[in-house]
Amino acid sequence: MRVYRDRDANLDWLKNKTIAVIGYGSQGAAQALCFRDSGLDVVVAARKNGPSWRRARTDGFEPAELGEAARRGDVVCMLISDTSQPEVYYRFVHPHMTPGKTLYFSHGFNITYEFIKPPRSVDVVMVAPHGPGRQLRELYLAGKGLPALLAVHRDASGHAKRTALALAKACGFTRSGVFEAPFNHETFADLFSEQAVLCGGVSELVKSAYETLVEAGIEPELAWFCCLYELKLTVDLIHHEGIEGMWSAVSETARYGGRTRGPRAIDTASKAELRRILKEIMSGEFGRELAQEYRRRMPLLRRAKREGVRHGIERTGRQIRRYFDI
Ligand SMILES: NC(=O)c1ccc[n+]([C@@H]2O[C@H](COP(=O)([O-])OP(=O)(O)OC[C@H]3O[C@@H](n4cnc5c(N)ncnc54)[C@H](OP(=O)(O)O)[C@@H]3O)[C@@H](O)[C@H]2O)c1
Ligand SMILES: [Mg+2]
Structure with a gap:
């Protein structure tokens, strides 16, 4: 390169x-x-x-x-x-x-x-x-x-x-x-990464994990700190030192649990879905869908935002930010 x-x-x-x-x-x-x-x-x-x-x-x-x-x-x-x-x-x-x-x-x-x-x-x-x-x-x-x-x-x-x-x-x-x-490679990689990882993937993973804990009777505040707040520490480690660098910085317990359970959280079914998401991007289907959403003045985006702010994880976050100096 x-x-x-x-x-x-x-x-x-x-x-x-x-x-x-x-x-x-x-x-x-x-x-x-x-x-x-x-x-x-x-x-x-x-x-x-x-x-x-x-x-x-x-x-x-x-x-x-x-x-x-x-x-x-x-x-x-x-x-x-x-x-x-x-x-x-x-x-x-x-x-x-x-x-x-x-x-x-x-x-x-x-x-x-x-x-x-x-x-x-x-x-x-x-x-x-x-x-x-x-x-x-x-x-x-x-x-x-x-x-x-x-x-x-x-x-x-x-x-x-x-x-x-x-x-x-x-x-x-x-x-x-x-x-x-090339122009189209930038487009494909940028759209895919924001959908699958940076924005879409990470927020759904955090929300699903939070819901799983709360549904099992864990305090919402505890679930929020563990699944959302601490994410930044991991991301910073991965950003600076790569995934292996992150593994060497966390506890042995985290290392063993994460290495054995991570592939179950994101499994072959998720990988197959990622391929479908990329296909929609490369074929132009996603681009056409977004253009249509824009012509209709973004009804889906506006609804998602209304639902998003009402989700428990956001309510918990707002409350925590009132009580903690974070
Ligand atoms: N944001 C990022 O981090 C980022 C990173 C890499 C690449 N990009 C790319 O950079 C480009 C710009 O993105 P952005 O996120 O910087 O955009 P943005 O912040 O959403 O841009 C908003 C600007 O667009 C103007 N605008 C929106 N609709 C308009 C219209 N119909 N007529 C005239 N002005 C209009 C707004 O003007 P008013 O104030 O008048 O509404 C405002 O100046 C995009 O191609 C994006 O993919 C963005
Ligand atoms: Mg982008």
């Missing part, structure tokens, strides 16, 4: 170019601030007088309206939520995607599933950070960086990768390391 570092990228390449950042949420704000601190000419775009517009002003930007920023940008960064990108792109950005410009993403979703089809005359690149915007910004300010993935979907100019590397450097990613993969 080729890893790109600071010496492989040149910020001068973006001198005299304007970087339009569409959206000022988690990634938009973090990347716009880093671009600016790296000396680039940045114009932030947001909905007039919306929350992002006001936040950008507080941070010292003079925000522009979406179409105006897309017109001015040599590089146009699509940093609004994936579901709203297609309508914003076709309404405000597409008319300004003239030859020689670069369209930039931080996730491959809309290119992979062809919800956005940019003209053949523009470069299409992605720099996808391996972490949220806040962490990106904190590491940048500390002189470090998040690792990130770089992808080139279309190299119309012959310089697409150079542009993407310079943008990655401006966010601090090349301080840590940047590697390359």
